[in-house]
Amino acid sequence: MKLRYAGNTHVGMKRTHNEDNLLILQEENLYMVADGMGGHASGEVASEMAISTVAEFFKETSAxxxxxxxxxxxxxxRYEENRLAAGIKLANLxxxxxASQNASQRGMGTTIVAINFSGNSAYLGHVGDSRIYRLRGDKMELVTEDHSLLNDYIKMKDLTEQEIENFPHKNVIVRALGMKETVQVDVAHEEPQIGDIYLxxxxxxxxxxKDSDIERIMVxxxxxxxxGCExxxxxxNxxxxxxxxxxxxxxxxEK
Known part of the structure; x- marks a missing residue:
């Protein structure tokens, strides 16, 4: 499978440091984004540790x-789904x-989304509320599900758009790397089409x-x-x- 790619990160307009990390491992067709949390640079440590651990696991199992x-x-x-899940579980541990051994980093954690292209398939793994979208033609679709308190409420109750907009705990996530010794990783696979763009x-x-504006910018x-990244x-911002x-x-x- 032949791929074209780009990536970028920005601290934003309000924060003083960037706790996000991204990694493109071209030789493995592996792409990852992580959003750290914990403050005092701990979030940055967690997000970097997450993507570097998964990358290291992929290199070891490939070699x-x-x-x-x-x-x-x-x-x-599938083998590829297990491989992706195992790498993310190892990063969590x-x-x-x-964090358990360093008082200054206690409570740090991170989200992660990863996509690995192998054969004619795309393998997706994620924990937290970072996302993967797919643009096919002019239609964009969210292909991951947020592990967030808001999404749990949306599934349990039929919230209106206004209730979603005014939800007081939008930033609360219910699953992340580093919160517990073990973690449940959502994995999936799909068959991409030529011209598909994953975000x-x-x-x-x-x-x-808004998703509609993300879709427009991608198109x-x-x-x-x-x-597009810029x-x-x-x-x-x-x-x-x-x-x-x-x-x-x-x-x-190309496939």
């Missing part, structure tokens, strides 16, 4: 088929243990920019992914820029 995995494969999941982003984007900049971040904003765009150009 040596016999390497011992830290977790058993789950039945019913490392963050949890580091990985932290909530610094979708919290500031308008489909031929220039670098410009325009998405500009829109987030124009919308208030209250959080760090990180984006990766990946286009499937």
């Amino acid at each position: 040596d088929d016999d390497v011992t995995w830290p977790y058993k494969m789950e039945k019913g999941r 490392r963050i949890f243990e580091t 990985l982003c932290t909530d610094g984007l979708n919290g500031m920019v 308008e900049n489909r031929t220039n992914l670098e410009a 325009k998405l971040i500009e829109a987030a 124009a919308g208030g820029g209250t959080d760090n904003c990180t984006v990766i765009l990946v286009e499937v150009i």
Whole structure:
């Protein structure tokens, strides 16, 4: 599968430091975005630890088929899904243990979204409220589900648009790396089409920019992914820029 990609991150208009991290591991067709939390630079440590651990696990398992995995494969999941989930679980454990051993980093954590292209498939893994969208033609679709208190309420109750807008705890996430010793990782796979563009982003984007505007910017900049990343971040900052904003765009150009 031949891919085209670009990524960018910005501290935003209100924060003094950037707790987001992104990583593009070209040789593994692996793309990741993480949104750290914990303050005092701990969030930045957690998000960097998350993506570097997953990247390291992918390199090790690619170089040596016999390497011992830290977790058993789950039945019913494909090899690639188990591989992605295992890497993210390992990242969770490392963050949890580091935070437990260092008082200054206690309570740090991070979200993560990752997509790995292998064969003719795309494998998606995530924990938290960072997102993956897919643009197919001129239609954008959210292909991950937020692990947030707001999303739990939306599923339990039929909230109106105004109730969603006025929800008082929008930033509360119910699942993240580093919160507990173990974590449940959502994984999925799909068959991309040529021309599909995947967007990985932290909530610094979708919290500031409506999905309809994200879709419009992606459509308008489909031929220039670098410009698309810049325009998405500009829109987030124009919308208030209250959080760090990180984006990766990946286009499937050949299968």
